[in-house]
Amino acid sequence: MTAHEVARLLAAADAAMAAGQRDTAFAHLEAALKLDPANPRILNSLGLRALHGGDAVRAVALLERAAAADPEASPLWYNLSTAHRATGDSEAELLALDACLTRDPYMLRALLAKGQLLERRGDAAGAAAAYTGLLKASPPDAELPAPLAQAVDHARDFVAAQAQGLAQALDPTLDAARAALPATADTRRFDRAVDVLLGRQRVYHPEPTGLHFPFLPAIEFFDRSNFDWLERFEAATPVIQAELAALLAAPGPDGNIDGFAPYVANAPGTPLNQWEELNNSVRWSAFFLSRDGVPQADNRARCPQTAALLDSLPLLDAPGRGPAAFFSLLRPRTHIPPHTGVTNIRTIVHLPLIVPPACGFRVGGTSRPWNIGEAFAFDDTIEHEAWNDGDELRALLIIDVWNPCLTLAERDLCRALFAAIDARSGSTGSFEG
Template identity: 50%
Template structure:
């Protein structure tokens, strides 16, 4: 496809005339003459990427791959944003079975094409082919890398396996790596784990063993909740429309708090003695006015909790699933899990997460917070002193 790009200064008349002759020769099938005329045009106007692309078209018609690629590289040396040059490079490298070079060229073309809105109709099939090529290439690379990873998986720790899987998937564009987004206190340099390894919580087995009695207490509570059950989302009057508006003051996402911001909800604790005892045995954070919080979380059928992030990365949020019908799911960052009744897990809620219940039945989970396992005992003590000094100053922001 021959072309002529207008620049801020008009091209020399000799370049325009030589380019016109080159286009005419190319259309007439006189490819040698076309290459000669485009060469003359470039001599007169050596800073025109369009002329180099036209020359590349002539070399393609002549079947000279090397000269075509040299002309396209010259066009890109003038403007790295030359979409057509990248497309032509992708086509030529692909035809030569130069897979790595083709992948690089098609990837560059797709990145530039993504900025077009709308995509010109002549470019649409070219970019679609590029997407297919890149998808096929990454599928092949992912399969090869996954096979190599599987060969060594048995020698890896849980942490190494999780990081390795995330690395391979992110390196090949199959998953996003999420960062902490704290609405409150952010403690620097803690690892941004989506789900924490079970090895950090050796006491999980003890609370998991209490699942039947905890579930029975929850069921009794739900049979006669009184004032214990309330909407989890309760926006302040005058709040603007947000992602939470659809759940505001609705029991679609309901909660029965046993502890809230470090304060016990004694009437609920009294009705749930096994749950209270199980929570008391957990080595959780005790921060006056802030932690722990523990509650039964109920999600009604066909309800979704939108993607959101939490307050502070100094804590880990633990889920102990109690009632989980089919069709429920939970995503933290790039990993999605299904709850399994009686199997606890912990995650960093300052990484984007969401939950859903697509079933026709209620989903219920016991949720509570503990220290982020990556914080040392001295760091925890520092945080306690920080909050104590903030409270003593009189400037601590009230909840």
């Protein structure tokens, strides 16, 4: 009979609340509480009413009973923390927030409240840790209610200020430590580690869209010592530039340069995502000398010295996949958006041939310019982007080679893998977009 009466009173309270009769609703809840004094729903509702009515002491008493009755319900602990905050008991508030976050580590309100509490208490490190958790758990600002978005902005600014303060404290000591090292010491990895620690850089990982070869180091730009042929490649820059100039002087029937085609050419119906602007556009175009391991005879005949040079280099020899070798043109005011390549078993090499001002290239957390005749190699499965903000054409010769960290045995196994895949599918795969 008691359970039935409690259910009736709760239903009556819901109906009264829906009708805007709040006093009547809470009267029903008070009556229900006398019959069921450990009901967490009733205790929570009456506790919040007391809190909003200014009776924080009664709110704490009721909400403590609610949390004790249903200790795994994280909202009850959060509500209790707000009641403790109203009484000024910061220690009890922190305990309630920790209990809430133990049960729901991603509750944004609790993460925010904990950061605010620790900030009020002068615990900058603790507040920064709580705010960092909030920032990691938060959806994009556009999806947040305005008050919460403002609070998240404050959290972001607070974390950044703490990181800046730590950097100002650490940098002189670290600069002295670097200065004490031999001049040949390479501190790039340590420097990046510090930048990530201080929030000045994010962590970039290889994100291949196809084959991911595990346990290879995530190297944005490879050291030149891995490629003993780079100087010979660079020395041929004038010859390659001359053959490219001849190509550029030959207009094509479609308004593009003869033999060049859009690099991004997705089939109809393909989701374009970041490629919508460049799909089938000559703003980024290519003239292939080798594609998916297949020499492009007509194009090679137009660049015989470049083709001969490529034949002498240790390019990616994976039938059906590589090598790729092509001239890449980027028109003025064109941006290649951030993206990742197909597989980390290969390394991409750029040889800059025409580089106007206001051009640049980023791989992961490292941006660098192109300098004519200075080649570099990078892992294209790490997010990268390129831009030509100038008024003239930018041109590169791009080739792919094996990732220098792969063993010869691993290369043989990759070739066997691709051959088996192609035999199964009845067609040849590709590393190109």
